[in-house]
Amino acid sequence: MNTPKLISWHLIGAVLIALLAPICQAQRAPVDAAHTLGIESCRDCHEAIVESWERSKHATSFNTLANSEAAHQIAKFIGMKADSIATNASCVRCHYMQEKLASAVQTTAAVSCESCHGGAEQWIDIHNSKSLTRSERISKVSALGMNHPAWVFATAKACFECHVIDDEQLVNKAGHPALSDGFELLSWYAGEVKHNFLVTKEGKPVKSNGHDPQPIPTARKRMIFLTGKLLHLAHSLCAVGCSEDAPVDKAGKLVRLPNGKPTYAVQHAQTVQRLIKEMRELQPKLGIPEYAQALALVESNPLTTGHGKDLASAAMEIKRLAEQFSKSNDGSKFTALDQLLESLKPHESNSKENVAKR
């Protein structure tokens, strides 16, 4: 693993040790089973999307995760029975989707449509309504809990709620990963997760479902990439601010978890530093006001003693900046990014390769 260049390992440990009484944003909650409809309710109209989802790890995990040795180990450490992994809210909120069937709550999928787009019960009949204009549809369904892709922020925020783990003890005590190594929004969306199948047909009140996957428009790619950095920074900073365990031992030596990695706080502090470095390098070419404000916020709240509360509130403000950025830009002017974006490789999981081989 690379030693961060901005601050040494030691310094991170020393400054984090005294974080006090952090105030954290709420942890990701499970999608309310009273308002979910399940995959089958999308299939009729979005068949190509459902089929592409079925090949992704988000879907195939349903048959693998709860039976894995790794999951059983984690459950054991937190005193949970292995057979409740797929039903206990502490895992369900990130790994599964539940529905109310015959008045009993049942786990019906792993990470599914409604994990990202929101429980559909209240918006399904409105989101495609031909009697409303597109902007009326979008504002109505957003108010009813739909994460509509009209703005990158609305759909992207869900990715970070799950991929930046928000539970320190799950990591430090039970050995759960702290984060998804190398998570970057555009490349992680552009691989097996990508499901852009809608096409706009002239004169039609609503888009139609095409059978061929559509490319992500270049301006949209820029927005996904740039919004992703702000959201990632917000979530990782929040994770640091919410940490309580000492990252160094009494001798000042960095604590190592059984998997060889440093503690939750240090792993997230390293991510914060990497993101700041990347954003600083991009900023002169792009001149994004929200980037300037976010960088200033991080700089005015060093990762130091007693700043847990400030880091958590800086994180909330950066999340607000991400939303503002995503709503007030269409990506058209950030052409300076294109070379960099072309070099990003779409992220595929191993399960995708396995499925493809079958």
Ligand code: HEC
């Ligand atoms: C009866 C057909 C129908 C069903 C059922 C349906 N959709 Fe849609 N959906 C559409 C149509 C048509 C559009 C295009 C709306 C537009 O152009 O604004 C759409 C748009 C969307 C969009 C927004 C895409 C965009 O940018 O315009 C999302 C997200 C979405 N659907 C998700 C779902 C999910 C999730 C389900 C299942 C819970 C579902 N839909 C069920 C027909 C349907």
Ligand code: HEC
């Ligand atoms: C905050 C969201 C979140 C919660 C809560 C959560 N997980 Fe995870 N989990 C993830 C993500 C995201 C990954 C994928 C990490 C990666 O990309 O390597 C993951 C990966 C895993 C893995 C694979 C680890 C490996 O070494 O390959 C196991 C096993 C697992 N989780 C079990 C659990 C169990 C059991 C629970 C409940 C006690 C749980 N998780 C709770 C988000 C979560």
Ligand code: HEC
């Ligand atoms: C509800 C929580 C949740 C949300 C929301 C979510 N993910 Fe995931 N994602 C997971 C979990 C958990 C895994 C790992 C599953 C496993 O290993 O069994 C995963 C796996 C993946 C993988 C496969 C990675 C690999 O190498 O195996 C990709 C790619 C991915 N997610 C991208 C995204 C993107 C992009 C978004 C947002 C558009 C997103 N995820 C939203 C929980 C989530």
Ligand code: HEC
């Ligand atoms: C991992 C999170 C995630 C999951 C799971 C997910 N979506 Fe999406 N969805 C997104 C994101 C993010 C976008 C916006 C993509 C973009 O910016 O180009 C999107 C876009 C869409 C669109 C618009 C596509 C277009 O061509 O413009 C539709 C329709 C849609 N999703 C429906 C579904 C359905 C149906 C499912 C379940 C089979 C599903 N989604 C599962 C995150 C997700």
